[in-house]
Amino acid sequence: MSRERYVVTVIGAGPRGTSVLERLLARLEADRRDRELSPHDGEPRAEGSAASTPARLAIQIVEPYRPGSGHVWSSAQSRLFLMNTPAMYPTVAPPREGDGPGLTFEQWRGLGGDGAVLAPVEQRELADLGPGDYPSRALYGRYLEHVHDAVVARLSAHPDVESVEHLRASSVGIERRSADYRIELTAHDDAVRTSRGRIAPTAGLSDRRPGAAGVDSHVPEAVASDAVVLAVGHVPAELNPRQAAAGRRAEELGLTYQGPNVPSDVDWAAFPGGEPLLVRGLGLNFFDALAQLTTARGGDFVPTGAGPGRALDYRRSGREPKIFAASRRGAPYRAKAEVPAFVPPSVELVYLTFERVHALAAAGAPGEPRGKVGFDAHIWPLLHRDVLRTYYRVAARVAPERFRDVDEFLARLDVLLDAQIHPEQNVQGTPVHGQEVWRSQVADLVDDMAPEVGWLDVPALGAPFAKRGFTSADAYQQAVLEYLEADAAGSAAGEDDPLKMAIGALHAGRLLTKRLVAESLIDEVSRTDEVQKWFEPLVEGAASGPPLRRIEELAALARAGVVTFLGPDPVFTLDDEGEYSGVFTASSRWVDAPPVTAHHMLEAMMPANRVAQTASPLLKRLQSDGLARPIPIPTEDGETVPGPGFDVVGTPYRLVDASGIAHRSIFVLGLQLSGVQWGTAIAAEAGGSYDDGARTLADADAVAVELLRLAR
Numbered sequence: 001m002s003r004e005r006y007v008v009t010v011i012g013a014g015p016r017g018t019s020v021l022e023r024l025l026a027r028l029e030a031d032r033r034d035r036e037l038s039p040h041d042g043e044p045r046a047e048g049s050a051a052s053t054p055a056r057l058a059i060q061i062v063e064p065y066r067p068g069s070g071h072v073w074s075s076a077q078s079r080l081f082l083m084n085t086p087a088m089y090p091t092v093a094p095p096r097e098g099d100g101p102g103l104t105f106e107q108w109r110g111l112g113g114d115g116a117v118l119a120p121v122e123q124r125e126l127a128d129l130g131p132g133d134y135p136s137r138a139l140y141g142r143y144l145e146h147v148h149d150a151v152v153a154r155l156s157a158h159p160d161v162e163s164v165e166h167l168r169a170s171s172v173g174i175e176r177r178s179a180d181y182r183i184e185l186t187a188h189d190d191a192v193r194t195s196r197g198r199i200a201p202t203a204g205l206s207d208r209r210p211g212a213a214g215v216d217s218h219v220p221e222a223v224a225s226d227a228v229v230l231a232v233g234h235v236p237a238e239l240n241p242r243q244a245a246a247g248r249r250a251e252e253l254g255l256t257y258q259g260p261n262v263p264s265d266v267d268w269a270a271f272p273g274g275e276p277l278l279v280r281g282l283g284l285n286f287f288d289a290l291a292q293l294t295t296a297r298g299g300d301f302v303p304t305g306a307g308p309g310r311a312l313d314y315r316r317s318g319r320e321p322k323i324f325a326a327s328r329r330g331a332p333y334r335a336k337a338e339v340p341a342f343v344p345p346s347v348e349l350v351y352l353t354f355e356r357v358h359a360l361a362a363a364g365a366p367g368e369p370r371g372k373v374g375f376d377a378h379i380w381p382l383l384h385r386d387v388l389r390t391y392y393r394v395a396a397r398v399a400p401e402r403f404r405d406v407d408e409f410l411a412r413l414d415v416l417l418d419a420q421i422h423p424e425q426n427v428q429g430t431p432v433h434g435q436e437v438w439r440s441q442v443a444d445l446v447d448d449m450a451p452e453v454g455w456l457d458v459p460a461l462g463a464p465f466a467k468r469g470f471t472s473a474d475a476y477q478q479a480v481l482e483y484l485e486a487d488a489a490g491s492a493a494g495e496d497d498p499l500k501m502a503i504g505a506l507h508a509g510r511l512l513t514k515r516l517v518a519e520s521l522i523d524e525v526s527r528t529d530e531v532q533k534w535f536e537p538l539v540e541g542a543a544s545g546p547p548l549r550r551i552e553e554l555a556a557l558a559r560a561g562v563v564t565f566l567g568p569d570p571v572f573t574l575d576d577e578g579e580y581s582g583v584f585t586a587s588s589r590w591v592d593a594p595p596v597t598a599h600h601m602l603e604a605m606m607p608a609n610r611v612a613q614t615a616s617p618l619l620k621r622l623q624s625d626g627l628a629r630p631i632p633i634p635t636e637d638g639e640t641v642p643g644p645g646f647d648v649v650g651t652p653y654r655l656v657d658a659s660g661i662a663h664r665s666i667f668v669l670g671l672q673l674s675g676v677q678w679g680t681a682i683a684a685e686a687g688g689s690y691d692d693g694a695r696t697l698a699d700a701d702a703v704a705v706e707l708l709r710l711a712r
């Protein structure tokens with residue numbers, strides 16, 4: 001018996017939830033066109049199109065914040081928070097064609113907002129923005145809201161849609177019933193805020209416009225639904241034991257401890273001007289923190305007219321804290337290169353290709369089950385070749401005089417890199433011997449023909465100060481400043497900088513590795529022990545950094561004495577005894593300087609993305625009620641441990657319950673897929689292919705197709 005009505009509930013209307021709605025609209029419109037063009041022709045139809053008239057859809061959107069931008073992308077947050085992807089990159093939908101739905105951020109920019117009524121500040125930002133510039137997160141949020149509103153308006157008018165309703169609420173539980181699900185709601189935004197790590201007095205959400213965050217007293221206690229899409233994204237996490245202990249003790253002592261959090265949820269006023277503030281983490285959250293603690297307090301960056309690395313001076317407001325910052329690497333993330341694309345156009349991977357890895361997996365890679373490869377054994381050697389090839393080719397182009405005979409060097413380099421990659425030497429049944437000898441041979445070649453250029457130690461990029469001791473705090477500060485200045489100069493040189501282009505190749509390899517993970521070609525043990533353990537931090541620090549401007553600002557702040565770097569492998573303490581009892585301290589064994597003490601400490605990082613550590617009431621309940629479980633991940637010893645994301649199966653990804661059985665109609669998108677995908681916390685790439693950059697849109701599309709199939 002065919003249904004008359006099918007209820008779909010999308011929980012979470014940030015980018016991923018919005019993508020599902022947009023894909024649903026695109027599929028419904030395509031279906032309708034098909035039916036109008038050939039109502040009775042009985043011809044086979046395109047994948048996902050209507051084979052019979054669907055039930056009318058009733059769509060419920062559960063989101064306590066403004067749908068579209070949701071929690072992370074509030075269009076009312078501080079405009080000092082910048083994206084770390086350029087305007088040309090991110091999208092929530094495929095490019096718009098004709099009068100279809102879809103609209104990339106770059107198209108929206110080109111259309112001057114596509115008819116959205118923009119505030120003057122938004123109009124100004126949009127007008128000033130170029131495709132290679134880095135938008136404020138607030139502006140990207142405005143785009144997300146625009147797409148969401150346009151999609152909902154069109155969905156509501158569609159004849160196959162009965163209703164689209166926004167429930168301004170959080171879901172706190174799902175109950176499985178014989179024919180459908182019951183979704184429990186609360187009109188309270190605590191259920192989604194990531195402020196759990198905060199021990200200091202209550203944080204204020206920056207988005208306080210009426211109706212911006214959700215407290216709606218008319219929300220029902222529960223709603224029924226045939227299908228559920230879980231697109232809950234960045235959810236709160238419990239502190240790890242070390243953080244929790246620091247937080248508890250700090251509270252007892254009247255100190256301020258800010259745990260990991262989304263920067264727009266942090267109460268920056270808790271850090272008083274003039275007082276020392278210890279910061280752990282030199283990644284993207286660190287740059288957000290700097291903006292809030294300096295520019296937002298009236299400080300100013302003034303152009304100096306000097307070259308990259310010294311392009312800005314900082315004029316203090318006097319209200320900045322004294323910032324002492326450190327991370328394990330000892331150095332901040334590197335600036336993005338100034339290039340007109342997400343991957344530098346001149347970068348090409350010739351060794352690491354999808355086809356090569358696929359062929360190897362199909363033939364059986366040594367030491368792996370058939371159909372799988374290992375990252376260290378099979379992927380890294382190819383990517384390493386590409387990184388070195390890129391580095392020395394760019395160096396040869398921009399500074400041939402640094403080579404003894406540049407043409408001969410390049411010819412010999414190619415011969416060495418080409419050796420030992422032939423598939424027949426790498427397949428099962430063939431003993432593996434000497435596969436890595438090429439590295440020493442290339443190093444010898446460089447020693448011999450380009451000693452001035454030197455060997456590029458790629459893994460060492462992840463720890464630029466490793467094993468170097470500094471005899472004073474000043475010596476270390478000076479070393480980091482020089483590092484920042486060189487980094488800025490490299491970024492400004494764009495495609496003419498060998499190191500930045502080598503990092504570009506590393507980044508391109510990361511994107512391909514994401515695809516290989518999503519297509520299950522990488523052995524799971526290798527993925528956990530190799531990709532996530534060493535490759536991820538290396539590539540994050542090198543290729544996921546902020547725009548150049550942020551590094552210029554940091555260098556200016558360091559020169560002005562507002563930011564002091566503490567050293568690699570820092571140790572933070574809050575002890576009850578001894579000389580430093582009752583205060584936070586931070587020191588590094590690589591820098592000969594007394595510990596810095598402070599009453600305030602900030603963890604400049606995001607909450608952990610692990611479903612087993614979640615503080616989201618919904619995700620906790622799903623697990624305690626047996627409706628969901630962490631994905632089991634095999635270890636080297638053949639045991640299994642709980643993985644970071646939910647256990648899911650198939651495409652689209654269906655949630656698997658505690659007994660191992662897949663739900664008929666609960667679908668998972670985004671961060672909670674981190675057990676089967678790698679690098680889930682990034683927008684889709686505008687115009688990217690469904691296999692690569694736009695995989696999140698492919699995931700949303702697969703959910704839309706399946707929902708329409710179920711609705712028949």
Ligand SMILES: Cc1cc2nc3c(=O)[nH]c(=O)nc-3n(C[C@H](O)[C@H](O)[C@H](O)COP(=O)(O)OP(=O)(O)OC[C@H]3O[C@@H](n4cnc5c(N)ncnc54)[C@H](O)[C@@H]3O)c2cc1C
Pocket residue numbers: 011012013014015016017062063064065069070071072073082083084085090169170171172191192231232233234235262263606616618669670671680681682683684
């Ligand atoms: C601070 C920050 C900066 C970033 N910058 C960039 C960038 O510059 N470029 C880039 O490509 N990527 C960036 N990202 C990555 C980001 O993960 C994605 O771009 C995107 O936000 C993921 O979308 P999502 O819908 O999966 O998750 P989210 O954006 O987190 O949206 C999920 C939504 O679900 C809602 N929700 C959660 N739980 C519930 C519940 N129980 N009931 C109802 N609703 C719920 C939340 O309120 C939220 O609105 C950034 C992420 C963060 C956190």
